[in-house]
Structure formats: structure tokens, C-alpha cells
Amino acid sequence: MEFVYGTHGVCSRQINIDIDPESETINSVSFVGGCNGNLKGISALVKGKTLDEVIATLKGIDCNFKGTSCPDQLALALEEIKSEI
DSSP, X not given: XXXXXXXXXXXXEXXXXXXXXXXXXXXXXXXXXXXXXXXXXXXXXXXXXXXXXXXXHHTTOOSTTSSOOHHHHHHHHHHHHHHHO
């Protein structure tokens, strides 16, 4: 199941997320915009993890005192997805 999340307050503009709704695991994540290498790294690290694992790990990470970050935005997107499935 694929989801598109529009980010807020960060360099990336969008996060594309593919999950397995039955097991609530992440199949793939890709970011549009942002720091290419870092975001590819995050995408690789979260692949195969459950939504809860990723939310617990990434929620609240701040980037340069913005109050959020690309990892935090991913966690927020996953929380939204959990409420929809």
C-alpha cells in the first residue's frame, strides 16, 4: 500500500512510503528533495522495520532548531498512516 506525505518545515518536499498493511512493515521509503545521501541512508535503514519501531526511533529528532527534521517528518507520516489502516 503506497502513501504520499507532504512534509512541513524541512528541505524535503514529499515522502513516498510503501508499507505492508498486514504486518505494518515498511517496504520502501523515498524522499523528494532534501539531503540526498542522508535520506537514502534513512530509507535503507527503515526498510523492513515496523511502523512502531521507526516512529519510536525517529520521532522528535530536530534539525537546526526547526522543531522537526526529515526523520521526524517520516515518523509523523507513519503515525498518520497507522491511523488510516
